[in-house]
Amino acid sequence: MATPISRIRNFSIIAHIDHGKSTLADRMLERTGAVTEREMREQLLDSMDIERERGITIKAQTVRLAYTAPDGSDYVLNLIDTPGHVDFSYEVSRSLAACEGAVLLVDAAQGVQAQTLANAYLAIEAGLEIVPVLNKIDLPAADPEARAYEIAAILGGDPDDVIRVSAKTGAGLDELLARIVADIPAPTGRADDPLRALVFDSHFDAYRGVVCSIRVMDGTLASGDTALFMATGGRHEVAELGVLTPFAKPVAALGPGESGYLITGVKEIDRIRVGDTVTHPHHKGITPLAGYAEPKPMVFSGLFPSDGDDFERLREALEKLRLNDASLVWQPETSRALGFGFRVGFLGLLHMEIVRERLEREYDLDLVATAPSVAYRVTMLDGSAREVKSPQDLPDAADRLKLEEPYVRAMVIVPSEFTGTVMELLQARRGLLDGMNYLTEERLELTYHVPLAEIVFDFFDTLKSRTRGFASLDYEPDDYRESDLVKVDILLAGEPVDAFSAIAHKDKAYVYGRSMTEKLRELIPRQLFDIAIQASIGSRIIARETVKARRKDVTAKCYGGDISRKKKLLQRQKEGKKRMKMVGSVEVPQDAFVAALRVDEDQ
């Protein structure tokens, strides 16, 4: 039974992390009868374990809801879920491209946060109608009046138009659904126009192969049709079309304005490009829909199996993860200290953490990760340019004409009492103040240009702890700027340890070198000879520590009663030593690499 296009609404819910997006989606599913309470699992749309545990959404999903308005007319609401974290903003923007409207959800206690703003701007840029909503009005700390005023100040509307709901209790939900239907425009497009459908997401299903999420803009796609993917040129028969209610339900066709899934039998996720336009092969002269920029990895880290024998397992695990995460890229990397591994590119820090956690948890791998790095741009003396993602690959200073690093535009929203703290922190991170904007009298938005390398380490945690959790952060790639950068090497007994090399700003190289050598002095056990631990820039030593030779390694008593025990103890100790990594003649415990690479607060 086809729904008239005037009765379709496509929308997303956009919000700062933890503002209750998933809970609101759950309530909508319940209220519209899409799922019975028995079927209701908490945060149904977040299906991955890690998403549930961390309360964040990583993969966007779409669900079709049947809604009867107070006037008795029936509607189809397509709720297109969006990820809630800054690292995944590219996924947000492609979900928004499939919508006509967005519910902007704000915590009535916390108010507008950095990602609220970032997402609101994305929605405005995409030309979406925004329905502002305050959530958690049942909280004692909620201040709906002030928060509504904040929202109105950003969106330019009337504070009274901000809907107040509690996704927890369901209060205000009916009003919200009515407003979605009333405020968000119906899609446009005609069923008999040439087909144009947008692929806004894809994932890999072990049984069905690649499953695309599509939004039909014009025309109609039917089961059995041949679909032409315009960007890749691939022609694939439509094996199945369907909608998620949230349970998969095949349909014969998807008409204009409708969203659903498309299965073609393609097994390799790389053969489907998210952002591609699907049409019929016989249509000529079709203008493809605006696609998206390819997600670009911003943060890089070397991942090495603790046990060298797990290298192949790590490769297989990365390949499997990539089936559902096309943004994941890697290349093999060899470290003298850590053995064989991969340099992996991530969209951001959270993405990196999630991937590492999934590799360790779902694939039972024990990994050592090197300090995250960014992609530097090097211009050589001969004018050629290259990108450097690993300190090991940085060409000698003598061969370089110019070294540039990526900057981001960082947006911090913070109560005004912490303004000084935040400015101090960003200044220490080489940030340049770009703008300062009071949202209300007591909260303001600070915009900075700051080197990405300065925030990939521990910036977010530091920001949170110094502002007692009140600051929120969002960032977007900005430009590349020339910086006075140097490569700091760490040497053990004269041997450079590649895993500890870092590209640092000249002013911070000394601090890095000193902190790394000090940490290693604590972590490297005394051995039979003095071990020099040095930090160097080129041939210049900038810091030095010494692990003094061990003077005593002997058991006081060894008599008749101890012989077997002592032999076994020494054999076990020797076994334990085998797990150490040798750097030249120095034995370094695996833990020392991990501990040294762990970042502390004051670095």
Add this chain to the structure above:
Amino acid sequence: MSVQAPRACYVHVPFCARVCPYCDFAVVAGRNRDAERYCAAVEREIRADSPARPLEAVFIGGGTPSSVSPRLIGRILGALAERHGMASDVEISLESNPEDLGAHAVRDLAGTGVTRLSIGAQSLDPVVLDALGRVHEPDDVLRAVDAALDLMHSVNVDLIFGHPAESAASWQETLARVVAAGPHHVSTYMLTVERGTALSRAIAGGAPAPDEDVQADRFEMAVRVLDAAGYGHYEVSNHAQPGHECRYNLDVWANRSYLAYGLGAHGYRDGVRFRNVRALDAYLSRVEAGDSPRQGEERMSEWDVELERLMLGLRLRTGVAAGQGGRAFLASDAGRRFVAMGIVSHEAGVLRVERPLLTDAVIREVVALPRVSGP
């Protein structure tokens, strides 16, 4: 592998008035009322064993053997003589605490046949004695050494060094006073924090731990002082005037077989290492029921024997015949490294650790050597 009947024997007497905070031996405190019953059980265990050959060295260790009546010690020695026989010049060592060695005690012990008295002095500094949880006075030690020198063939003083409460001066003075007292043998033990002891719990709770470098300094001081006084450094922790090396221990370190009786005792006979149950009640009930108190045994392979020979021999300052295992070690990367660093020497077929403080670093490599076949 040559299997010779043991000529050395260990007897364990587990009773102590209290457990010292650093001790992880098989000891029982506050059960001296069971001493008579225990010694009877040991006698029974001895009688049930097959005869070896006349004993040349007996070591009665503990625990605190001096805390039980010399009469009981005499009965155990009698049982040993009856079962295995005693060589005419047998060395019979007994461990003792200074506070047990009153005027009659030393004479009574000598009367049972004990020829070598080992006195658990630990220190002559009251501060250190207190930190070690010992109850005797420094003067008790000197009196006991005096009494023993008159009646015993050999006298040993046990010392513990490297407790955080000890200073360099205090250690030096302890050594000087012990040398002046003139025992024939001095054992110097670096304080070791064993798992599960009161000491290790105290350190986990924040008490200072022994410092490795300080212990190394004190070790070197002991070797220097004792060597100058005529005590040859013959094993990592042992120093003796010529001819007064502990005969029982020399057999153990030469990887010869030895008998063992009593709870928690370990022995080595016919190529098998064995150990007895460690709990007093289990030991008593087993022996009294006519059962063997053995809890475990392990037959040593030829390669095990070779590795243990090296492990024990490398602790001796004379070194050890290199043999098959020693040659394999010298050919290994680790062996070459140790020789190059001067930690191990190899001369005239003798392998020797030149820096006794690093003995375990060497042994750790030796005991991990892969089996070599053929002579």
